[in-house]
Amino acid sequence: MKIGIIGASGYGGLELIRLLHNHPEVEQLDLFTSSEEGTLFSSKFPHTSNLYDQPLLKIDYAQLIDYDVIFASTPAGVTSRLLPPLIGSGPRLIDLSGDFRLKDFAEYERWYKKTPAPAEAVEQSTYGLTEWNYEEIRNAQLIANPGCYPTAVLLSLLPLIKEKLIDASALIIDAKSGVSGAGNTPGPMTHFSETNENFSIYKIHEHQHIPEIEQGIEQFGGQKTPVTFTTHLVPMTRGIMATSYAPVNAGVTEEQLINCLQETYAGRPFVRVMNESVKFCTKQVAGSNYCDIHVKVDPRTNRATIVSVIDNLVKGAAGQAVQNMNVQFGLDETTGLTHVPLFI
């Protein structure tokens, strides 16, 4: 396979390179840029010395159509302009931005405060939550790869909502992310001296992943409801934990919740439902494509606490993108993604 990455200098792009480098079906990996043509990649990122000493290539559609897959890892508002010319042409397209995820343009504008992608492009895009949209992904040309938070949230909640075991209308989602989710542009929110030894809450009720979560709950869980969703910044680089709370429906037990999750994900290689709770943590999936889920019902309140963890750059971005590529090409889902998590 011949692969191109647009936006290789961002964290999503860097992580795609890390994963695709050892993917057994990848024969060629080229890096494209809109602004840094000719820069030697490894001079910008010394950790890729000897591996990616090649120059960044100019985006040239005449060339791009010859690739098998084009990954776009450019910011929201940019991809929506870059990818449409390739729709209908040869390569499969996998976009890591939020530009093709929301089917409702008004929602996109409201939450992203940017001009939406062209309507036809959005219509043709397929939401790439692999475990829930496998068949569509298999045949899709353009995949809107899910956001990091929605991946952690939806994987843990959809089975319980779909089977009506919890009350989605009272759902509270308290999410925490490592700082790499903010990308590689320096700014006050990511300045070491103020981020280290600090824990922040940000964008209360205003995060652009809220409509994506609600759309997913409706599309795959069959319920339309607004959710309360807050996001916090953890002084670490990688990892997301989503702690969700919902009343369990009458008569439902903790065991039923666990069984529902286990049955839903039986045979799915990247979702692990765990009974362990002594230390349920983000590091148990670090560097891997796993999403681990843990659930407990509090008999005093009859509410469930549902916890999920992912590596935001892997299952929350580049890993799920590669997983989707595997599905598109009929490969085993885990090809190139068989990492043991870096617990230490």
Place this chain on the structure above:
Amino acid sequence: MKIGIIGASGYGGLELIRLLHNHPEVEQLDLFTSSEEGTLFSSKFPHTSNLYDQPLLKIDYAQLIDYDVIFASTPAGVTSRLLPPLIGSGPRLIDLSGDFRLKDFAEYERWYKKTPAPAEAVEQSTYGLTEWNYEEIRNAQLIANPGCYPTAVLLSLLPLIKEKLIDASALIIDAKSGVSGAGNTPGPMTHFSETNENFSIYKIHEHQHIPEIEQGIEQFGGQKTPVTFTTHLVPMTRGIMATSYAPVNAGVTEEQLINCLQETYAGRPFVRVMNESVKFCTKQVAGSNYCDIHVKVDPRTNRATIVSVIDNLVKGAAGQAVQNMNVQFGLDETTGLTHVPLFI
């Protein structure tokens, strides 16, 4: 004033030393131990060299009764045995453990899994949430200094519950703490290589601060209700953030919530109600006795997100203890506690 600290080698004790060292009314500060008599304090804690080169003293009740204040910073299950002999004697007693907080012995046994303190001792103790129990504290001999999580939670929620602006019966509290809350005994949960660059959830529905929070809501907020409360470990040393969620009662606006908080804490020097939300974070109170509170109502769900931050070792432990001592002795509440937070 002549002050004694029992358990000076723990983090609560070390922080008491830091704060009392510059307290203008403190003339003598002695450190007591049950197991390390004679050890030079600064040889154990080199950061106190030249300041506390004195030996740790043996606990001797005949001596202890001559102090003005005895702070106990020993673990739960220990203080309940150490302090009772001093009840009724001269010194004011301020206990940083959980041993005298819960009035219901059965609750203590259930959550702490230890033998409760003697009934008479617990009866005579006063819960030291300064802003809510000022008059009782002023006259108390034995103060049960509040837990770190309950302090952050109760200060932010009590005004809204008492004024019936939010629905306490649906309260979800998602709390996050720095690792110093776990004390100074090494163990797997606090081992650097597994705690660093990691975010964990622990003791789901089982944290011993749950009954303390519920007791406080009943005592000061006038409502009896179980709460959902979870605790997470943040890879940082100091700081607690409590993010709480509750439906607002019919017709209640965000402005009313803010006003209620501001009015409740008008004139209270250590509680700051902030409109700022760009980066509401634990570091804005680090090293200080402040509790900062921020509240937002989501018009889409009609739920309030109420956030509070404290330094767990200061307002969540030693700082509030000193504040209580000030109240007991008729001093200005802020004496010795006028630190500007260490934002960096």
Place this chain on the structure above:
Amino acid sequence: MKIGIIGASGYGGLELIRLLHNHPEVEQLDLFTSSEEGTLFSSKFPHTSNLYDQPLLKIDYAQLIDYDVIFASTPAGVTSRLLPPLIGSGPRLIDLSGDFRLKDFAEYERWYKKTPAPAEAVEQSTYGLTEWNYEEIRNAQLIANPGCYPTAVLLSLLPLIKEKLIDASALIIDAKSGVSGAGNTPGPMTHFSETNENFSIYKIHEHQHIPEIEQGIEQFGGQKTPVTFTTHLVPMTRGIMATSYAPVNAGVTEEQLINCLQETYAGRPFVRVMNESVKFCTKQVAGSNYCDIHVKVDPRTNRATIVSVIDNLVKGAAGQAVQNMNVQFGLDETTGLTHVPLFI
């Protein structure tokens, strides 16, 4: 005392505020700016809410001359223009930048790559290494407050060089700093995701503190020699450790080195010579004005390893500045600086 700070929004300025806020002789503390006139300080720095809600003031020399002390915490290249108009007027001037430290203009230009301050200003400035220049500081109007690295290095080496116990001509200084030394301007070197869980070396042989160290060794140690000095970035906010290596001169013992240090600093409240080496670390001085020094001779190589630690923002910047102010005004050196280090 009526104090003004120019450049209060930088880390040096923020730390000056933290320290001066509790200084018993400070009656008024005003904050000046060249670019943000009228901004409410606490809206920019919420951690100062209720404490510094005042607007930033415009720099106005007619007003500035009425202050007792003006601290400048503006970048190198800026202070050299801002302070000279105040030379010879009423206020004592304490500059935290490097602009008035180097007496040799050519050296300033070579290392700072900026235009030097006016010659007369530099001539009138006094190097503010308190323990070594006490008498001059007492009478100085303009103090060039030492750099963070030179403070840690010079305090630990000067006694041994002056007494000719080590061979300064073979001196190797390997210094490590927390990230706050880089100030509060976001950039790639201080971007959390790339700085966290990372350790870097930077500016090898090119750090602008090299000539300052060499000048100090000549001025106070009586030897003129180039030194090897490298700087590393530690993934923490505060703290500097300087590990220095030099051959001990013939016949000199470890005991002599320790004695020399102890005698030099006998009676100096902020320098602690420690025998403890189990864990000699930056946290033992965090938040305080201490410089701790430890020395060991390796009998196998006959070389001494001399280690010193400071809090770069306190003894390495704002704390030493306040110490110098105390000396200028005949106050006890420790006034307002009696903090117990924040070991945790």
Place this chain on the structure above:
Amino acid sequence: MKIGIIGASGYGGLELIRLLHNHPEVEQLDLFTSSEEGTLFSSKFPHTSNLYDQPLLKIDYAQLIDYDVIFASTPAGVTSRLLPPLIGSGPRLIDLSGDFRLKDFAEYERWYKKTPAPAEAVEQSTYGLTEWNYEEIRNAQLIANPGCYPTAVLLSLLPLIKEKLIDASALIIDAKSGVSGAGNTPGPMTHFSETNENFSIYKIHEHQHIPEIEQGIEQFGGQKTPVTFTTHLVPMTRGIMATSYAPVNAGVTEEQLINCLQETYAGRPFVRVMNESVKFCTKQVAGSNYCDIHVKVDPRTNRATIVSVIDNLVKGAAGQAVQNMNVQFGLDETTGLTHVPLFI
């Protein structure tokens, strides 16, 4: 290949599992223990759920002799007893402890303060610094895998010492390590609250890697000299940087040093000699088997600063062990080790 790991629960063992899991020639990977027989590995390490749900096996020599390779990742003082019965039997033996590294028993006892391994065993062991001992490793049964610090130090210095470009007799090595180097046993040196936001120096002149470095310099560099070597603890999990200082010999230029390093390592896949110095850092090799080296000569002092970085758990332990296994079995050295570093 059928592989056994003794001591899988330590960090070296965990990292071996991570690397061998994706090694294309490994068909079976079994985990042995001396104390936890029957424990399900993934119940102890949830990050290996679904991957290593197998029980830990009892050490049974009758079984062990049927393996192709046995890796020992047990502590110094333990391996020296465990491995000797296997010498001369079928499996290749790769020991990650220090027990078989030092040829001089007296040195082992002096620095390790333990009883040395049997003399014949030590005699038969081969020091596994792959790039310098390739031919011997190819034929060795028992490999003493190098220590983390010696690997970083020797790879960067040996070429320059061997070619007599620097003066080894004046060598100063200032090394810094992430905390995982201390292993997974909790203790005060690795307790999060005291290690985080802290930088320490430890075991000054007493680290057990000193004789290993000196032995390597003699064996491969041809010079017998004591070195000054100090070790520091960085508040991060992974990574080692060694900053070494030595006078360059008369007439030698920086270019010659760089050329010497580049020529020595031409064709060696895991050593990268880099000109880049803007941010030379440990993260550029994180998770990979690379050793990156950077050198600069200071014309003012005529000394070279030679910097090298490795991931202490990979090239400094498990990665080099796998590299050695590859060499032993005639595989391409990089088999299973082609990771792109985890820069973020």
